[in-house]
Amino acid sequence: MRLVVQKFGGSSLATASLRQKVVWHVKQAKAKGYSLVVVVSALGRKGDPYATDTLQDFLAQTVPALPPRETDLLLSCGECIAAAVVAAELQHAGCNAVALTGWQAGIITDEHFGRAEIKRIKKENLLRLLQDDKIAVVAGFQGVTEEGEITTLGRGGSDITAVALGAALEADFVEIYSDVAAVMTADPRLVPEAKPIMHMGYQEILQMAQEGAKVIHPRAVDIALQYNLPLVLKKTGEDSEGTVVSHQQQRENFSFHRPQIVTGITHITGLAQVQILADLSEAKLEEVLAALSKEGISIDLISFSPEEKMFTIDAKQSKKAAQLLQDLGITAKVEPGFAKVTVVGSGMRGTPGVMLRVVTALNKAKTQIMQTADSHVNISCLVREEHVAAAVRALHAEFALHERNNVSVKLL
Numbered sequence: 433m434r435l436v437v438q439k440f441g442g443s444s445l446a447t448a449s450l451r452q453k454v455v456w457h458v459k460q461a462k463a464k465g466y467s468l469v470v471v472v473s474a475l476g477r478k479g480d481p482y483a484t485d486t487l488q489d490f491l492a493q494t495v496p497a498l499p500p501r502e503t504d505l506l507l508s509c510g511e512c513i514a515a516a517v518v519a520a521e522l523q524h525a526g527c528n529a530v531a532l533t534g535w536q537a538g539i540i541t542d543e544h545f546g547r548a549e550i551k552r553i554k555k556e557n558l559l560r561l562l563q564d565d566k567i568a569v570v571a572g573f574q575g576v577t578e579e580g581e582i583t584t585l586g587r588g589g590s591d592i593t594a595v596a597l598g599a600a601l602e603a604d605f606v607e608i609y610s611d612v613a614a615v616m617t618a619d620p621r622l623v624p625e626a627k628p629i630m631h632m633g634y635q636e637i638l639q640m641a642q643e644g645a646k647v648i649h650p651r652a653v654d655i656a657l658q659y660n661l662p663l664v665l666k667k668t669g670e671d672s673e674g675t676v677v678s679h680q681q682q683r684e685n686f687s688f689h690r691p692q693i694v695t696g697i698t699h700i701t702g703l704a705q706v707q708i709l710a711d712l713s714e715a716k717l718e719e720v721l722a723a724l725s726k727e728g729i730s731i732d733l734i735s736f737s738p739e740e741k742m743f744t745i746d747a748k749q750s751k752k753a754a755q756l757l758q759d760l761g762i763t764a765k766v767e768p769g770f771a772k773v774t775v776v777g778s779g780m781r782g783t784p785g786v787m788l789r790v791v792t793a794l795n796k797a798k799t800q801i802m803q804t805a806d807s808h809v810n811i812s813c814l815v816r817e818e819h820v821a822a823a824v825r826a827l828h829a830e831f832a833l834h835e836r837n838n839v840s841v842k843l844l
Contacts, residue, residue, distance in 0.1 A: 439594035474510025500545035535576035
């Protein structure tokens, strides 16, 4: 069976005219001989009647302390509505489509309401529908526990649904449709000359997703990497190639040249820097980290040495973190107003001078580096929030990403 999983985000489903573009994509895939599973998010975005954020706002205004179980039950309705609407529109267009909830699609999760993880997928119902040449339209973002309780997978969970189903059903590839044509070398709102990236490896897209590029859920990339499942990120309503994420490389005119050093520049705003000004014992540091974790405060850009302890947090949690540290008797400076700018690229591995170029570019942009962190495929710099646009533009220019030589990869 030649199988494709197509996932459509809420912005691709908001209006009847947009949903007709979804029908067009489905018909195109069927015409090429593929069996299809279509995964849908809730219709529209915040403010639209059935969007997940709208349902969350309704909850907050009605019953501020609704239990997690009932919250998940309510939030799962958005995707169920979308699945029923899309299936009906496909039927009207002559397609043999069936709408399924997460549990009808066999998605079994753990018991963590609001952030459940998929444990396994019971494929029998989906396989039977596909063998009967039916299109399965699955409500994303949701599953069911072994005991039959409805759960949701967290923000961006429909990406996880689509890739998990693709892995379980051994799909040829998974198409992720949204309102952008491809992954870009930087945010085009900051860098108008940013270019589309036609092909990326899993580690590169994973780093970009984790470091601020809102292109796909990082957990979905993890699953795709684990099962070597190609992904295609493209725009709803366009017949463009989009960005292919895979291990595959273009072999035409093959040569042993090094890959492009940098793939793209990402950024995250709204951060606060925490500097612990007192010398801490290992036991006291462990106590601090445990307290932060218990309060749900995630830390990043971690720089620990005997002389200093620094890290970043979400700026919205600044006051909570400051109070927590004070309660523990820790002298600390918690300062909001920061952003993280990240250079991503597998070509950096083993290439000397990359950090020099980063520092040089930011110096030219008169942007002070407050903190750094790096791995084999990224270098992150903490900068003042007001300098983020200049920093992104400077790094994009330094690595000549506007001259990127794009080579597409064809999926059979």
